[in-house]
Every structure is written in C-alpha cells, then in structure tokens.
Amino acid sequence: xxxxxxxxxxxxxxxxxxxxxxxxxxxxxxxxxxxxxxxxxxxxxxxxxxxxxxxxxxxxxxxxxxxxxxxxxxxxxxxxxxxxxxxxxxxxxxxxxxxxxxxxxxxxxxxxxxxxxxxxxxxxxxxxxxxxxxxxxxxxxxxxxxxxxxxxxxxxxxxxxxxxxxxxxxxxxxxxxxxxxxxxxxxxxxxxxxxxxxxxxxxxxxxxxxxxxxxxxxxxxxxxxxxxxxxxxxxxxxxxxxxxxxxxxxxxxxxxxxxxxxxxxxxxxxxxxxxxxxxxxxxxxxxxxxxxxxxxxxxxxxxxxxxxxxxxxxx
Amino acid sequence: xxxxxxxxxxxxxxxxxxxxxxxxxxxxxxxxxxxxxxxxxxxxxxxxxxxxxxxxxxxxxxxxxxxxxxxxxxxxxxxxxxxxxxxxxxxxxxxxxxxxxxxxxxxxxxxxxxxxxxxxxxxxxxxxxxxxxxxxxxxxxxxxxxxxxxxxxxxxxxxxxxxxxxxxxxxxxxxxxxxxxxxxxxxxxxxxxxxxxxxxxxxxxxxxxxxxxxxxxxxxxxxxxxxxxxxxxxxxxxxxxxxxxxxxxxxxxxxxxxxxxxxxxxxxxxxxxxxxxxxxxxxxxxxxxxxxxxxxxxxxxxxxxxxxxxxxxxxxxxxxxxxxxxxxxxxxxxxxxxxxxxxxxxxxxxxxxxxxxxxxxxxxxxxxxxxxxxxxxxxxxxxxxxxxxxxxxxxxxxxxxxxxxxxxxxxxxxxxxxxxxxxxxxxxxxxxxxxxxxxxxxxxxxxxxxxxxxxxxxxxxxxxxxxxxxxxxxxxxxxxxxxxxxxxxxxxxxxxxxxxxxxxxxxxxxxxxxxxxxxxxxxxxxxxxxxxxxxxxxxxxxxxxxxxxxxxxxxxxxxxxxxxxxxxxxxxxxxxxxxxxxxxxxxxxxxxxxxxxxxxxxxxxxxxxxxxxxxxxxxxxxxxxxxxxxxxxxxxxxxxxxxxxxxxxxxxxxxxxxxxxxxxxxxxxxxxxxx
Numbered sequence: 001x002x003x004x005x006x007x008x009x010x011x012x013x014x015x016x017x018x019x020x021x022x023x024x025x026x027x028x029x030x031x032x033x034x035x036x037x038x039x040x041x042x043x044x045x046x047x048x049x050x051x052x053x054x055x056x057x058x059x060x061x062x063x064x065x066x067x068x069x070x071x072x073x074x075x076x077x078x079x080x081x082x083x084x085x086x087x088x089x090x091x092x093x094x095x096x097x098x099x100x101x102x103x104x105x106x107x108x109x110x111x112x113x114x115x116x117x118x119x120x121x122x123x124x125x126x127x128x129x130x131x132x133x134x135x136x137x138x139x140x141x142x143x144x145x146x147x148x149x150x151x152x153x154x155x156x157x158x159x160x161x162x163x164x165x166x167x168x169x170x171x172x173x174x175x176x177x178x179x180x181x182x183x184x185x186x187x188x189x190x191x192x193x194x195x196x197x198x199x200x201x202x203x204x205x206x207x208x209x210x211x212x213x214x215x216x217x218x219x220x221x222x223x224x225x226x227x228x229x230x231x232x233x234x235x236x237x238x239x240x241x242x243x244x245x246x247x248x249x250x251x252x253x254x255x256x257x258x259x260x261x262x263x264x265x266x267x268x269x270x271x272x273x274x275x276x277x278x279x280x281x282x283x284x285x286x287x288x289x290x291x292x293x294x295x296x297x298x299x300x301x302x303x304x305x306x307x308x309x310x311x312x313x314x315x
Numbered sequence: 316x317x318x319x320x321x322x323x324x325x326x327x328x329x330x331x332x333x334x335x336x337x338x339x340x341x342x343x344x345x346x347x348x349x350x351x352x353x354x355x356x357x358x359x360x361x362x363x364x365x366x367x368x369x370x371x372x373x374x375x376x377x378x379x380x381x382x383x384x385x386x387x388x389x390x391x392x393x394x395x396x397x398x399x400x401x402x403x404x405x406x407x408x409x410x411x412x413x414x415x416x417x418x419x420x421x422x423x424x425x426x427x428x429x430x431x432x433x434x435x436x437x438x439x440x441x442x443x444x445x446x447x448x449x450x451x452x453x454x455x456x457x458x459x460x461x462x463x464x465x466x467x468x469x470x471x472x473x474x475x476x477x478x479x480x481x482x483x484x485x486x487x488x489x490x491x492x493x494x495x496x497x498x499x500x501x502x503x504x505x506x507x508x509x510x511x512x513x514x515x516x517x518x519x520x521x522x523x524x525x526x527x528x529x530x531x532x533x534x535x536x537x538x539x540x541x542x543x544x545x546x547x548x549x550x551x552x553x554x555x556x557x558x559x560x561x562x563x564x565x566x567x568x569x570x571x572x573x574x575x576x577x578x579x580x581x582x583x584x585x586x587x588x589x590x591x592x593x594x595x596x597x598x599x600x601x602x603x604x605x606x607x608x609x610x611x612x613x614x615x616x617x618x619x620x621x622x623x624x625x626x627x628x629x630x631x632x633x634x635x636x637x638x639x640x641x642x643x644x645x646x647x648x649x650x651x652x653x654x655x656x657x658x659x660x661x662x663x664x665x666x667x668x669x670x671x672x673x674x675x676x677x678x679x680x681x682x683x684x685x686x687x688x689x690x691x692x693x694x695x696x697x698x699x700x701x702x703x704x705x706x707x708x709x710x711x712x713x714x715x716x717x718x719x720x721x722x723x724x725x726x727x728x729x730x731x732x733x734x735x736x737x738x739x740x741x742x743x744x745x746x747x748x749x750x751x752x753x754x755x756x757x758x759x760x761x762x763x764x765x766x767x768x769x770x771x772x773x774x775x776x777x778x779x780x781x782x783x784x785x786x787x788x789x790x791x792x793x794x795x796x797x798x799x800x801x802x803x804x805x806x807x808x809x810x811x812x813x814x815x816x817x818x819x820x821x822x823x824x825x826x827x828x829x830x831x832x833x834x835x836x837x838x839x840x841x842x843x844x845x846x847x848x849x850x851x852x853x854x855x856x857x858x859x860x861x862x863x864x865x866x867x868x869x870x871x872x873x874x875x876x877x878x879x880x881x882x883x884x885x886x887x888x889x890x891x892x893x894x895x896x897x898x899x900x901x902x903x904x905x906x907x908x909x910x911x912x913x914x915x916x917x918x919x920x921x922x923x924x925x926x927x928x929x930x931x932x933x934x935x936x937x938x939x940x941x942x943x944x945x946x947x948x949x950x951x952x953x954x955x956x957x958x959x960x961x962x963x964x965x966x967x968x969x970x971x972x973x974x975x976x977x978x979x980x981x982x983x984x985x986x987x988x989x990x
Contacts, residue, residue: 053879060888062781064701066712076868083863096844097859098722101731105722106864108767112719115771119902122699122780123890127902134771135910138764145734145760149753152738158853206891217888221875293914304754311741311750 008089008251008259015263016082020235021045021228023270030278045231049224057220060121070117071218071225077110078232085239088262089251090161099158100148103240104141107192110229111137118214125206129213132289136198136210139296140191143184146303150181151244153310160243168247176313180306182245187299189237190280191292194230197284198292208286235270238277242269326384328374329401332409332454333386335371339364339447346439356435361424362796364443365417371450372413378406380824385456391463398518400456403824404589407665408453408581414807415573415672416446422680422800423566425793426687432479438564441478445471445570452578458507458517465503468578469496472571476563488555488562495555499545503582506538510590522590532591536598539586540605547579547635550609551943556632557616561624561692565683568624572631573676577668580638587646588661588829596650596745602643607758610636614765615915618772619908619939621694623682626773627675630718633762634671638664640759641733647748648739649830656739658826658834659847663732665822670717670725670811677714677804678773681707684797685777688790694773694904699782703790706798708778713805715774717812719767723857723864725811728845730763731855732819735847772907781898813857815845905937912939920945 025042032039041047059068083094084103098106115130152158154175155166191198194211203209209216215226243250249265251258287295322330342364349355378384383402390397401409427438448468455461473496477489509531510522527535541552548556560568587594613632620626641664648657682692684707691697701708717724737756743749782788793801811818816839827833840846844856890896912919920940926933965976 053875056882056884058884058886058889061885062699062702064779066701066779072868072872073864075871076864076866079867079871080860080863094859094863096840096850096854097856097863099853099855101734101853102722102727102855102860105720105727105731106860108719108764109716109721112716112721112767112771116775116779119771119775119779120701121888121890122898122901123888123896124893124900124902125890127775127780127906130771130775131902131907131910134768138761138768141764141767142757142760146757149738149756152853153741153753157851158735158738159851162851216891220882221879225871225875290913300757304757307753308750311753 002091004256004259005091005093007256008091009083009093011259012087012089012092013079013083015088015266016232016235016239017079017228019267019270020082020231021049023235023238023274024231026271026274027234027278027281030275031281034278034282045227049228052219052224052227053221055220057222059219059222060217062121063217064120067117067120067217068222070113071222071229073113074110075225075229075232077106077113078229078236081106081236082232082239084160085236086161086164086243086250087239087266089259090164091251092161095159095161100152100160100163101145101158103160104145104148107233108137108141110233114214114226118217121217123217125209125213125216129210129216132210133214135289136191136292136296139293140188140299143188143296143300143303144192146300146307147181147185147188147244150177150303150307150310153307154178160240164243164247164250165252167244168250168252175310177306177310178245180302180309182241184299184303184306185241185244186280187295187302189241191296191299193234193237195277196281197287198295200286208289210289238270238273239266242266242273322386326386326401328378328381328406329384329386329399329454331374332371332378332401332450333388333399335367335374335413336447336450336454338367339443339450342367343440343443343447346436346443348436350434350436353435356439357424357427360439361420361427364446365420365424365800368413368416368420368446370413372410372417375406375409375413376821379403379410379821381406391459395459397460398456398520399451399454399460400519401454403828404581404584405453407822407825408577408668409450411577411669411672412446412449412453412574414669415676415804416570418673418800418803418807419566419569419573419676419680420800421803422569422683422797425796425800426566426680426683427564428687432481433474438475438478441471441474442567445475445567445575449574449578453581456519458504458511458519458522462500462504462507465500468575469493469500472567472575475567476559476571478564478567479562485562488558492555492559495545495552499542499552502538502542502545504542506535506542506586509535509538510586519585519590523592527591529595533595533598536587536591536594539583540601543579543583543586544605547576547583547639548609548632549605549635549639550612550632551947553609553613553632554941554944554948557625557628560628560631560679561622565624565679565686568627569676569679569683572628572679573672576631576635577672580635580642580664580668584642584829587642588649594646594650596647596748599643599645599647599650600748602646603640603752603755604643606636606639606641606643607755607762608636609633609639610762611758612636612918614762614769615911615918616939616941618765618769618911619919621904621908622692623685623694623697623773623777624679624692626694626769627678627682630766630769631671631675633766634667634675637729637733637759637762638667638671641667641729641736644733644736644752645830647743647752648736651743651745653739653742654830654832655834655837655848656736656742657830658823658832659732659739660736661826661830662819662822662834662838663729663736665825666732666811666815666819667726667729669818670729670808673804673807673811674714674717674724674726677801677808678711678718680797680801680804681711681714684793684801685790688792689784689787691784694776696784697777697782697787698780698898698901699778699787700790701778703782703788704778704792706792707801710798710801710805711778712774713808715770717808719770720763721767722855723812723861725808728812728815728819728855728857730759731845732847734759735853768911772904776904776907780901783898783901813861815855815857816842819845912937918942
C-alpha cells in the first residue's frame with residue numbers, strides 16, 4: 001500500500017460521507033423546483049442528521065439487541081461500499097478485497113439486516129416493509145449483476161478499478177452493449193434506492209411505503225445512521241453508474257494533481273446526475289407494487305440483451 | 316493383528332479412517348448393549364461419536380494432498396473381498412462427513428429424549444451405522460462394496476427417519492424415501508454394469524481402465540445421473556426429500572441434508588470425472604440445465620413453505636441444483652479442454668459441498684432446538700424466539716446469513732467462484748454455448764437472491780417479532796451440549812467464509828485428480844486474497860472485507876457515543892400510532908409466500924378457497940401442491956395399479972391352477988435349456 005493509495009482511500013471515504021447528504025439535498029431541491037414547490041435548503045439533510053443525532057432514541061419495549069446493532073451494520077456496510085467504488089481514484093487499497101460481485105453481496109448484506117431489524121419489533125407495517133424490500137431486492141439483484149457482468153466482459157475483469165481503467169481508455173465512444181446496460185442500471189438504481197416509480201421517499205401513506213415502512217420504528221441516532229446510510233447508498237449507486245458509463249476524470253496515475261482534479265469532476269458529474277434523477281422522479285408516477293416485478297424484469301431483460309450484444313457482436 | 320499392522324504401514328491414512336469407522340460401529344453396538352440406559356447413551360456414547368468424527372475429519376484433511384492409498388479387506392463374500400481406496404476426492408468427502416458429524420453428534424447428545432418412539436440404544440446404533448456406511452461409501456473401491464454400503468446407508472437412514480413410527484404421516488414419508496432410494500439404487504447398479512464393460516471385474520480400477528465408446532459411456536453416465544439424482548433430490552426425483560426431512564428427528568435431518576445428499580454428489584463426480592475420465596460436452600449441458608431447474612424449483616418452493624423443516628428441505632434441493640450446475644460447467648470446460656477453468660468450476664462446486672454441509676446442518680439442528688422448546692413446526696405458530704432462546708437464535712443467524720449467500724460467510728465464496736467461472740464461458744469454442752451460458756449466470760444470481768428472501772422469511776418469522784402463541788414465552792434455550800454442537804457448525808460457516816484461500820488451496824489436489832489441473836498457486840494473490848486465475852481479473856478478500864465493515868461500524872459507534880449523549884427510552888412500538896396491536900397482525904409465513912405465489916404462479920399447483928362478500932363465516936384457504944407429483948408420480952402409480960389389476964386374474968386361488976402354472980413354467984424352462 002503506497003502512501004498516496006492510503007490518502008486516496010481515506011479521501012474517497014471522507015468525500016462520500018460528506019457529499020452523500022449533499023447529493024440528497026441537491027436532488028430534493030431540484031425535485032421541488034421541477035414540481036413548482038419552494039425548495040428546502042441544500043443543507044437540509046445535514047440539519048436533519050444533526051437534529052436526529054441530538055434526539056433521544058425511543059426503542060420498542062421488546063426489541064432485541066439486533067434492532068439496535070443493525071443501524072451500525074448498515075452504516076458500516078454502506079461506508080465500505082463507498083470505499084470500494086472508484087469515485088476519485090482507481091488507486092484504492094481496499095478495492096482488491098471486494099470486486100463487483102462482492103459489492104452486490106455487500107448491498108445484499110445491508111438489505112437483509114435492515115429487513116430483519118424491521119421484523120424484529122413485529123408490527124404490521126414493519127414486516128410488510130421487510131417483505132417488500134426483499135421482494136424488490138431479489139428482482140433487482142440479478143439485473144444489477146448482469147449490468148456489471150456486461151461491463152466486466154468488456155474489460156475481462158470483475159474488479160471495479162480495472163473496469164474503470166479499461167472503460168476510460170476505450171476505442172468506441174459508446175458501446176452498444178453499455179447503452180442497454182445503462183438503461184437497465186438506471187431502472188435498478190431507482191428501485192434499489194427507493195425512488196419513484198418504485199417507492200416514494202417522501203410518502204406519508206403507510207400502505208404504499210417500502211423503505212419508510214422498514215424504518216418506521218427507528219428514532220434518534222439510530223434513524224440518523226440509517227438516513228445517512230441511505231444517502232450513502234444513493235451516492236454509491238450514482239458513483240457506480242458514473243464509473244461504468246462516464247469513467248472519465250477518475251484519477252489513475254500516481255499523481256496527487258490528478259487526485260485533486262478528480263474531486264471537482266466528480267462533484268460536477270454528480271450534480272448533473274442528481275438533476276437527471278430529479279427529472280426522472282418528476283415525470284414518472286409511482287406504480288403499484290405488483291407492477292414492480294414487470295418493471296424490474298424489463299431491466300433484467302435489457303441487461304441480458306446488453307450482454308448478448310457484447311458476446312455476439314463484440315460491441 | 317498382523318493385517319492391521321501391514322495396513323498401518325502401507326496405507327496409514329486409510330488405516331486410520333477405517334479404524335474410525337470401526338470405532339463408530341463399536342459405539343453403535345455399545346448402544347445396543349445398553350439399550351435402555353438413556354444417560355449412558357446421551358452423555359457418553361454420542362459425545363464419544365463426536366470426538367471420533369473429529370478424528371476422521373483431521374485424518375481426512377491430512378490425507379487430501381497425500382498419494383492415493385488402497386487396501387483389500389477379506390470381508391464380504393468368499394473370493395470377493397472389499398476394496399477400499401483413499402484418494403483426494405474421497406478424502407475430501409470424508410472430511411466433510413467427519414467435520415459436519417462432529418457438530419451434529421454433539422447436538423444429538425443433548426437432543427434425543429425419552430419417548431421418541433424408538434429406544435435410545437437402537438437410535439444410537441442406527442445413527443452410528445448411518446455414519447459408518449456413509450464413510451465407507453466414500454471409501455469403497457469396487458461396485459460390490461459400494462452397493463452394500465449404499466444400501467446400508469439407505470436402510471439405516473430409513474429407520475432413523477421413521478424413529479417416531481407411531482405417526483402414520485412419518486411412516487408414509489419413510490416408505491416414499493425407501494421406494495425412491497431403491498429405484499435410484501437400481502440405476503446405480505445398472506451403471507456399474509455398463510462401466511465394467513463385460514469384463515466381469517467390478518473393481519473401480521478395472522472400470523477406470525476401460526475405454527468405452529461414446530454410446531456406452533453416455534448410457535453409464537445417464538444411469539448414474541438417474542441413480543445418484545434420486546438420492547440427491549434432483550427434480551423430478553425430489554419428492555421424497557420434503558417428506559422425509561421434516562419427518563426425521565432434527566439431527567438426522569441435518570445429517571441427511573448436510574451430508575448424505577453429498578454422497579450422491581460424490582458418486583456422480585466419481586463416475587463422470589474419474590471412472591469415465593472424459594465427460595462429453597452435452598453431459599455438461601444436461602447437468603447444467605437440470606441443476607438450474609432443480610435450484611430454481613427448490614428455492615421458489617422453499618419461499619412458499621409454511622413448515623420450517625419443509626422450507627429447509629426445499630432449500631436443500633436448491634443447493635443440490637447449484638452443485639449440479641457447477642459440476643455441469645466443469646464438465647463442459649473439461650470436454651472442451653479448457654482445464655484450468657474446469658478446475659475453477661469444480662473448486663466452486665466442492666467448496667459449496669462443505670459450506671452447505673455446515674450451514675444446512677446448523678439450520679436443521681436449530682429447528683430441532685426450536686421444535687423441542689415449542690413443540691411447533693409450523694411457522695404460523697412461532698415468532699419472537701430470539702428473546703427466549705438467544706443461543707439458538709444468534710447461532711442460527713450465522714447459518715441464515717451463510718445460506719443466503721452473503722459475504723463474508725461460507726455460502727458467498729462458492730457463489731463467487733461459480734459466477735467467476737461463468738464469466739469464462741466466452742472462451743468456449745461453441746458459439747451457441749458461449750451465448751447461452753452467461754445469461755444463465757443471471758439465473759444463478761436470481762436463485763441466490765431468492766435464497767436471501769427465503770432466509771429472511773425463515774429467520775424473521777421464527778426468531779423475530781412477537782410470539783404468535785402464548786406458550787412460546789416459556790420456550791427454553793438449548794442445553795449445553797446442543798449449544799456446543801451449534802457453535803461448532805457456526806464456527807465452520809465462519810471459517811469457510813474467512814479462510815477461502817487456505818481451504819480452496821487444499822482442494823487443488825482434487826481438481827488435479829479430476830481435471831488434470833491443480834489451481835494451488837493461481838487461486839491466491841497472497842494469504843488473504845482469493846483470485847480466479849489472475850489478480851487483474853478479480854479478487855476477493857473476506858478478512859479485509861470483514862475488518863473493513865467492522866472498522867466502519869466501530870468507528871460509527873465510537874463517534875456517535877463520543878459526541879452525543881446515549882439516551883435511550885423504552886416505549887411501546889409506534890407502528891404509525893395504531894394503538895391496538897396484536898401478534899396476529901404481523902406478516903405471516905403465508906403472507907411472505909404471497910408475492911412468490913403471484914410471480915411464480917405457473918410453478919405451483921394451487922388450490923384457493925376465497926370467501927365471498929356474503930359469507931357469514933369467511934374462510935381463506937390456499938394449498939400448494941407439487942406439479943411433478945401430479946404429472947409423474949400419480950400417473951405412474953395409477954399405471955402400476957392398473958397393471959397389477961390386469962394380472963390379478965392369474966390368481967385364481969385354486970391349488971390346481973397354481974400347480975398348472977408351475978408345470979408350464981417348468982416345461983418352458985426345460986425347452987429353453989435344451990435350445
């Protein structure tokens with residue numbers, strides 16, 4: 001592990017921790033503007049976290065220790081995920097420990113734990129949320145893996161850093177296979193991050209909730225950790241998307257200058273991505289829960305088509 | 316004495332392994348002697364069996380890299396001695412048997428109670444006979460010895476399944492198991508008949524030396540697939556599995572599911588990779604297709620079950636399917652001469668053999684503890700047990716996570732290796748295959764993700780939430796020996812997850828034996844990073860992964876604790892302010908199955924009874940049945956019944972007629988002999 005490697009690893013994790021709530025705020029702001037509402041401040045998510053951390057945590061009487069441990073596990077898993085995805089640099093000492101498949105496994109780990117925590121209290125909404133979250137999970141996970149496999153067939157590697165390095169130096173301006181994969185990835189990301197049209201992050205209607213139903217019983221610092229982890233997840237997914245489809249600007253060489261330059265590039269890319277997300281959420285309506293399998297099956301098929309295009313046409 | 320001395324000198328590992336088997340048999344016989352002394356059997360014999368199993372695991376692991384050892388024992392019929400051979404493949408399966416049995420026997424010593432239907436001594440005898448015959452199946456080096464051990468394995472496990480024989484349902488399950496086991500055994504017997512190629516010599520050494528043409532080789536392979544498939548529970552021969560596993564006492568279910576099914580995998584590997592040395596490409600395709608169908612079928616049914624042991628039985632079917640798919644991939648690559656990738660797929664398969672043995676045994680003994688504490692098997696009557704049975708609950712969580720294929724536990728490593736080997740399929744020279752197979756990798760991903768859904772259902776409904784019955788609050792935790800057994804199995808899941816480099820490295824002796832390529836050095840970048848072929852291709856370091864997650868969690872915890880007050884208040888659950896909450900309002904097992912039933916509707920044969928608006932006593936009922944039962948088994952049963960009825964007129968019930976039959980037969984035989 002080189003000194004620069006350690007620095008870029010630390011920088012990547014710190015940047016993720018600090019930027020993730022900002023990204024959330026940015027998306028919320030744009031969404032409000034597009035929907036003709038007056039927008040909350042960009043810093044609102046930080047204020048929210050600050051407030052929650054200061055509040056007393058109320059835990060159900062019969063909650064087991066599992067319930068109190070899970071927020072830390074989910075937060076830790078998402079932080080590690082942000083440390084594995086090449087956000088600023090491909091020189092990441094942690095990256096060899098987990099490739100694209102292990103990253104999907106890491107997301108699954110967090111999902112299983114938060115679903116178990118939701119079932120721990122034994123309320124009707126909690127278990128309902130857990131069931132729906134796992135439902136979306138098992139539909140989205142294969143599609144996500146197929147997207148990552150398409151990219152890894154191009155670079156003959158499932159290591160995310162190698163994928164980014166290969167794709168940044170590609171001959172083709174756009175791979176047809178990656179175009180399919182890109183659409184599929186967008187659909188999966190919407191589902192996995194509990195956004196419209198699969199779930200509504202601002203819903204107040206219990207019966208349609210998925211993510212909100214899961215975390216209904218959390219409060220105080222536990223809720224803060226979970227909210228922060230959710231924003232980290234959005235950040236990680238955005239960065240995976242950027243790394244796969246717009247890999248330019250990520251530092252590769254052993255130069256501190258490239259690393260410094262990578263940060264503003266990332267912020268700009270994320271800002272554009274956030275606007276696109278807000279736009280997608282504005283022009284779509286939330287769908288019924290039993291339309292979700294069709295939605296995700298479409299994503300899955302698109303990803304498989306992308307893969308076949310790669311194998312058959314080499315594109 | 317003399318014979319044993321020469322055995323120890325020429326084949327040290329094999330000698331020790333046979334000694335262990337002998338020790339198991341002795342323990343079983345002691346159980347028969349002390350048939351009613353419950354204390355002696357549970358406090359002395361079963362723990363002794365566990366220690367013996369541990370010895371077997373150690374011996375077998377030491378024998379993995381060693382040269383093959385053979386021995387002949389003058390048992391069996393005169394002039395037809397038993398041949399034994401201990402090579403890398405059998406050593407590995409012996410290791411799995413020993414390592415899993417160590418934990419299961421420990422658990423069993425605390426598990427068996429008085430009044431299980433069968434006296435404890437007989438149970439002890441059957442149990443250890445079962446273990447010994449599984450070990451000897453793996454060690455056998457001729458068809459005769461193999462079949463004898465295979466049969467004694469089937470029979471001892473049949474008696475164990477029907478331990479509680481006073482229940483009609485259990486007798487029925489046992490009968491079905493025995494029937495399918497014997498139909499399968501016929502397949503295996505015929506397979507060996509094909510493999511010896513008219514030489515009359517049934518030793519495996521002779522079969523290995525034969526060069527069969529593609530037709531006979533394929534016939535042998537298909538017969539083996541049928542025979543071993545019946546034992547492993549491959550669709551459509553799986554019907555006995557979800558009946559027999561729930562019927563058996565839990566340690567026995569753990570042994571059957573975790574270990575016995577693997578002997579069928581062993582047999583299939585032995586026949587197709589060793590005795591028939593070169594698999595044809597379409598064998599691989601059949602294995603792959605059958606494996607994927609089995610796995611998908613198993614996991615979809617598992618997700619819809621409402622009985623905890625049936626759920627696990629279906630999950631075993633799923634895992635057998637994954638093993639078969641891995642084996643099929645290995646066969647495909649071997650057939651096309653891409654041997655290093657074949658070795659990778661085989662490593663994934665073998666790794667999964669061990670990890671499934673540990674996590675499934677752990678989950679089954681966990682359900683055993685729950686069953687004893689609550690006397691309930693139905694998920695609809697459980698719930699909240701983590702509070703009353705913390706040991707069982709937390710240890711089962713390890714098994715659940717491993718079974719869901721989550722990093723950094725054992726199940727993930729094999730899944731990861733399998734997916735990696737799928738990504739090599741573009742190297743295949745057959746354009747049809749290399750288009751088809753990566754898409755199939757998606758199916759593996761779907762199966763793994765569905766396994767996660769199933770496991771959340773299993774764990775969440777049994778251990779989390781509020782108890783669905785009042786009596787559950789009196790559930791007691793497992794006894795010390797039971798905890799020790801579960802602890803051993805959970806430690807196995809963790810070790811397999813965290814030390815893949817060391818363990819997969821040990822498997823290279825087997826891949827070298829079966830595919831000609833040992834992956835030893837190419838599987839590891841260093842002591843902590845597992846890589847397939849090449850570091851640039853992919854790498855996975857579970858220890859770094861775990862340390863990373865743990866550090867992040869710890870840091871978050873310390874920072875939160877350091878900077879903010881740790882105030883916590885206990886209150887009734889909020890649930891959006893709804894004041895009247897009862898345990899009945901939680902999601903049920905049926906509720907968890909509902910999306911699965913809806914999405915995978917064609918998989919099930921469903922009968923629904925829905926209430927109408929005007930019903931005074933509305934009733935909602937849904938029953939799920941297996942398509943194959945109606946498509947395959949019932950028609951065959953009807954056919955057999957009709958055939959039996961058709962020849963029933965032969966039975967006239969008059970002596971004169973029967974004498975006539977004998978006379979006619981005699982004349983016919985005489986004519987045949989003269990001709």
